[in-house]
Amino acid sequence: MAEIVVVYFSAYGHIAKMSEAVAQGVNDTEGCKAKVVRIPDFEDESLRVAYQRTQVSSTKINHFKLTKSKEDYERNEQEQESIPLVSMDDLRNADGVIWGFPTYLGSMPGQVKSFLDRAGQFCTTGELEGKPTALFTSAGSIHGGHEATLLSSLVPLLHLGMIFIGLPYTENPEYLTDKAIGGSSYGASTLAGPDGSRKPTEEELVMAARLGSRVAKVARSFEETGFIQSRNISEK
Numbered sequence: 008m009a010e011i012v013v014v015y016f017s018a019y020g021h022i023a024k025m026s027e028a029v030a031q032g033v034n035d036t037e038g039c040k041a042k043v044v045r046i047p048d049f050e051d052e053s054l055r056v057a058y059q060r061t062q063v064s065s066t067k068i069n070h071f072k073l074t075k076s077k078e079d080y081e082r083n084e085q086e087q088e089s090i091p092l093v094s095m096d097d098l099r100n101a102d103g104v105i106w107g108f109p110t111y112l113g114s115m116p117g118q119v120k121s122f123l124d125r126a127g128q129f130c131t132t133g134e135l136e137g138k139p140t141a142l143f144t145s146a147g148s149i150h151g152g153h154e155a156t157l158l159s160s161l162v163p164l165l166h167l168g169m170i171f172i173g174l175p176y177t178e179n180p181e182y183l184t185d186k187a188i189g190g191s192s193y194g195a196s197t198l199a200g201p202d203g204s205r206k207p208t209e210e211e212l213v214m215a216a217r218l219g220s221r222v223a224k225v226a227r228s229f230e231e232t233g234f235i236q237s238r239n240i241s242e243k
């Protein structure tokens with residue numbers, strides 16, 4: 008049985024919803040099961056973006072239509088309480104890892120970078136090397152940096168020696184469209200909308216599920232062929 012860990016961070020629930028679809032895609036793949044875990048927000052509330060944004064002047068909030076409130080954030084936190092927090096062992100024991108997080112300033116949120124920096128210990132042990140990996144994101148705007156976030160987030164995963172899995176055209180006709188939806192060759196994505204009120208669409212969720220299934224199939228075939236064990240660093 009190949010276990011795929013879906014690690015996500017979500018302040019307002021869009022990525023949490025996409026995680027469910029990714030996990031479904033994994034679980035629908037024979038011989039594979041998903042474990043969904045989340046990266047917590049910073050413990051220090053003064054570092055939490057959701058609390059700072061309420062202090063921005065109302066003129067600017069209107070201009071950018073960033074109307075998600077501290078209450079929205081706290082409600083979302085409560086809804087995710089049943090999802091366990093990620094541990095280093097989750098990564099260590101996984102046969103594949105799929106990462107989901109919102110786009111912040113065209114790249115990954117600090118919460119995720121901070122976790123990945125701590126996972127940097129695996130660069131020296133090689134424990135994540137050869138594991139298939141993939142990414143999904145959410146952005147406020149169609150032009151807000153979906154692809155930039157996915158592409159730049161690939162860099163630390165390559166440092167960890169993981170094998171990156173994309174979302175190919177032939178399996179995903181949905182993103183060959185003039186509609187404003189997420190999805191690209193680099194991974195799944197959704198639009199939260201400028202005010203965060205848009206929900207992931209059926210097409211976006213289907214692509215997220217296919218991403219889960221694709222990573223699961225690769226992990227299972229690696230497991231069957233003994234690929235990971237055969238390149239175990241201690242045996243070199």
Ligand SMILES: Cc1cc2nc3c(=O)[nH]c(=O)nc-3n(C[C@H](O)[C@H](O)[C@H](O)COP(=O)(O)O)c2cc1C
Nearest residue numbers: 018019020021022109111112113145146147148151
């Ligand atoms: C600090 C911060 C920076 C953001 N930067 C961007 C951005 O560069 N581009 C964009 O389209 N949306 C941006 N957004 C909107 C988020 O992408 C949006 O809130 C997120 O996709 C919602 O996902 P979630 O519900 O899982 O938290 C930003 C939001 C925050 C809080």
